[in-house]
Amino acid sequence: MSEISTDLVRHLAGLARIDLSEAEVESLTGELAQIVESIAKVSEVATPDVVATSHPIPLSNVFRDDEVRPSLTVEQALSGAPEREGDRFKVASILDEEQ
Template structure:
């Protein structure tokens, strides 16, 4: 146990201007003590020989080759469009900005 006391928790609550009941102070004393003990255990293990990591296993991006394939012509792409404006799709205004 690291020795977090109820008085320390009450003092921190006053500094933070947090109104805590006696039962909340008792509960937080136990929780903060456990947190400090857990951090101490991590510090014991985190020696200079142990590299810092953010994940337990290494992550790497998997990329594929960017190969240009066959694409549709403008006519093929617009062949099923209900409306078109030259070489573009024509869509209705949706925000009441009819033109």
């Protein structure tokens, strides 16, 4: 039997301040129950002798040396800017704070 009930889903939605319809509550109850069951199955086989992995295939990072390469000049980079302030793009403030 599932530990997830419609009352629990409504309670969690209230804590998260999410307004759910009855159809959404019913749908999420089933989905969350399936997730809990899946985690329980994984927990059954996750024994101390099974090494934890973050990825099934070993990965390695490929690094390259940083090299200075030709790039745009400040004038070229700012040539299409609607507004500029010195050597920077000028954009409208998105916060009510001045920096």
